[in-house]
Amino acid sequence: MTIPELRLTPVSHAIGKRSPVTCRLKCADACLGPECNTSSNAHFRDIASQAISRRTALGLGVAGAIGLVFNGAVGGDAAPAFAAKPGTAGLPFSPIDPVGRYVDDFTVPDGYRWQPIIRWGDPLFSSVPAFDFEGQTAAAQAGQFGYNNDYLDIIADPSGKTGVLVTNHEYVNPEIMFAPTSDPDELRERSEIFKAAMGMAVVELKRGRVGDPWTYVVDGKRNRRVTVETTFELTGPAAGSDLVKTTADPEGRWVKGTLGNCAGGTTPWGTVLSGEENFNGYFAWAADTPEQARYSNRSTTSTETGWERYDERFDAHDPGYVNEPNRFGYIVEIDPSDPTSTPLKHTAMGRFKHEGANVTIAEDGRVVAYMGDDERNDYLYKFVSKGRYTAATSTSARKKNMRLLSEGDLFVAKFSGNSPAGEITGAGDTPNDGAFDGTGRWIALTRNGESVVPGMTTAQVLVYTRLAADLVGATKMDRPEDVEPSPLTGKVYLALTNNSNRGITVPVDETNPITGNRYGHVVELTETSGQAGETFGWSILLLCGDPAVTGYTYFAGFPKELVSPISCPDNVAFDSEGNLWISTDGQPSTIGYNDGLFRVPLEGDQRGNVQQFLSVPREAETCGPVIHDREGLVFVAVQHPGENGAVGAQTSLFPDYVAAHSGDRVAAPRPSVVQVWQG
Numbered sequence: 001m002t003i004p005e006l007r008l009t010p011v012s013h014a015i016g017k018r019s020p021v022t023c024r025l026k027c028a029d030a031c032l033g034p035e036c037n038t039s040s041n042a043h044f045r046d047i048a049s050q051a052i053s054r055r056t057a058l059g060l061g062v063a064g065a066i067g068l069v070f071n072g073a074v075g076g077d078a079a080p081a082f083a084a085k086p087g088t089a090g091l092p093f094s095p096i097d098p099v100g101r102y103v104d105d106f107t108v109p110d111g112y113r114w115q116p117i118i119r120w121g122d123p124l125f126s127s128v129p130a131f132d133f134e135g136q137t138a139a140a141q142a143g144q145f146g147y148n149n150d151y152l153d154i155i156a157d158p159s160g161k162t163g164v165l166v167t168n169h170e171y172v173n174p175e176i177m178f179a180p181t182s183d184p185d186e187l188r189e190r191s192e193i194f195k196a197a198m199g200m201a202v203v204e205l206k207r208g209r210v211g212d213p214w215t216y217v218v219d220g221k222r223n224r225r226v227t228v229e230t231t232f233e234l235t236g237p238a239a240g241s242d243l244v245k246t247t248a249d250p251e252g253r254w255v256k257g258t259l260g261n262c263a264g265g266t267t268p269w270g271t272v273l274s275g276e277e278n279f280n281g282y283f284a285w286a287a288d289t290p291e292q293a294r295y296s297n298r299s300t301t302s303t304e305t306g307w308e309r310y311d312e313r314f315d316a317h318d319p320g321y322v323n324e325p326n327r328f329g330y331i332v333e334i335d336p337s338d339p340t341s342t343p344l345k346h347t348a349m350g351r352f353k354h355e356g357a358n359v360t361i362a363e364d365g366r367v368v369a370y371m372g373d374d375e376r377n378d379y380l381y382k383f384v385s386k387g388r389y390t391a392a393t394s395t396s397a398r399k400k401n402m403r404l405l406s407e408g409d410l411f412v413a414k415f416s417g418n419s420p421a422g423e424i425t426g427a428g429d430t431p432n433d434g435a436f437d438g439t440g441r442w443i444a445l446t447r448n449g450e451s452v453v454p455g456m457t458t459a460q461v462l463v464y465t466r467l468a469a470d471l472v473g474a475t476k477m478d479r480p481e482d483v484e485p486s487p488l489t490g491k492v493y494l495a496l497t498n499n500s501n502r503g504i505t506v507p508v509d510e511t512n513p514i515t516g517n518r519y520g521h522v523v524e525l526t527e528t529s530g531q532a533g534e535t536f537g538w539s540i541l542l543l544c545g546d547p548a549v550t551g552y553t554y555f556a557g558f559p560k561e562l563v564s565p566i567s568c569p570d571n572v573a574f575d576s577e578g579n580l581w582i583s584t585d586g587q588p589s590t591i592g593y594n595d596g597l598f599r600v601p602l603e604g605d606q607r608g609n610v611q612q613f614l615s616v617p618r619e620a621e622t623c624g625p626v627i628h629d630r631e632g633l634v635f636v637a638v639q640h641p642g643e644n645g646a647v648g649a650q651t652s653l654f655p656d657y658v659a660a661h662s663g664d665r666v667a668a669p670r671p672s673v674v675q676v677w678q679g
Helices: 020-027 184-197 395-401 458-463 465-472 657-661
Strands: 112-119 149-156 162-169 199-206 224-226 231-235 254-256 261-266 272-276 331-334 344-346 358-361 366-372 376-378 380-388 408-417 437-444 480-485 492-496 521-527 535-543 569-574 580-584 596-600 611-615 621-628 633-639 672-678
Touching: 149 272, 149 633, 149 672, 162 261, 261 480, 358 480, 366 480, 366 492, 408 465, 458 465, 480 569, 492 569, 521 569, 569 621, 580 621, 596 621, 611 633
Parallel strands: 149 261, 149 621, 231 344
Antiparallel strands: 112 672, 149 162, 162 199, 199 224, 231 254, 261 272, 272 331, 331 344, 358 366, 366 380, 380 408, 408 437, 437 535, 480 492, 492 521, 521 535, 569 580, 580 596, 596 611, 621 633, 633 672
């Protein structure tokens, strides 16, 4: 049997926010196929029969001349100066100018320095070889830092001199990881390397004193890699149901691996949550039922990783593994303090393309988690635990807290605007009352651990959560990504990254008011009946874009001419002063600048003043972020730098610029966790 060469099919689309390479590898070309959500939200429809026609991708090559640009010089698009004001309380900096999309540099404000903490391939253990680009093996990668780091946290121990770094490894970029080959043995080994390069990592850190930059520790006692082969325990009402049983796991309780890990959150009890997002692209399956079609917009017999060739569980055409995709798409929980612990997958929190989950404690002690489903026209969710958080630090209290996400109530959001429909034109014109705002309800999908959706069992609601949300009339949103409550005010901030089909396949509304929304927006929610309650108010904080060319931009009323251009908000975080920080994913293809990290004050006369703090290299995405402003430290994960290149024609040298300038050969860019500090 001749095994075809595992290479990318050339494409050139960028319908939404992403480059063609990201679309293919990260979300399996979701924007090219029929939309997954074809519901009317008034009654259930046969999803498969409502699919719209698939668009045709243009066939153009992805690799070109290197054209590297260093040290802020612009290659291609010039970055004009702008008049952003220095920031308010918190980390002091003067906003940087936006950086053109062909610049291969990591740019920080004057007075700041940067360096990677850890890079793809760096060994976590002394028994593991140093990274060798031309000698990669699955065994080595399983003990090395993985690829495409996304969600990030830096958790300091009480001394402040030691701690752990926890990050997701979302997906791989074969084109820039390996030279072309058609050798069957090499292709098999690469498929195993991909498994080992994905998942999560826990890495111990150390430093001389509080406020210093961190160094990672080889052989740290908490060092751990979680991969596509790691065993997870399913928890909650759907665990053990017929919907999650397979030939390899007839109990339906033990799942091998985690996939598409995107954003996440850290719990008050010290564990880390990770969202399984674009899991569907790793399975060969038939989208021939409403349940399957709601999670994947096309049938396929092959995948980019090629796992279905060697591992039967990734071939969902096999009757024994038709349920294997149902075992992914959850919030997973890992204990970074115990490398021997079994990570958990929480079915009570629903199954969809989780961007992540962020937790707060309600007034009555219950745990509340906010979650976005990252696909066009999908929904915002909230989970409220049955049990109450125990603040004690004993081992027994911690074990109890680690079961809080296994039982509770799941809700989906329905938004209502307070302006007449005729005032929402799709052009971004502010309604007559001066704001895009309104009220909303959290509609229950489960109560007391039982389904409240007519015609669906509890297991069906939690495994086919999207269908349940369709039935109860949830509001279709413009790609709900990260959603996080402010630790100071309790207000909740939702990043809606974009939706080029808004106003085309689904009408505009006051919550999603822009036709063909390429630049995204940020919504501010205020819970009006308590954090665990079922009513909220909302308003749009930001309508993103470049004010110089995008007429409808809005920055909470702050003068447009004074802000940093921003597009495609992705992850959000907060500093100690309550300022919102936003990382972006998609600026190169929308406003022509590299992605970056931005601060947005939420109070006072600076409210809405978007200020750019850093810019990542060409073709990279800004992930994380983590803001330790009292120590003068900021951390980001830099994902897929130089993704449009190829071996022998790389378009980025990140992060090894010094080595490159010294004449050393840099074979490939390396996704990395970067720290920025004053100095």
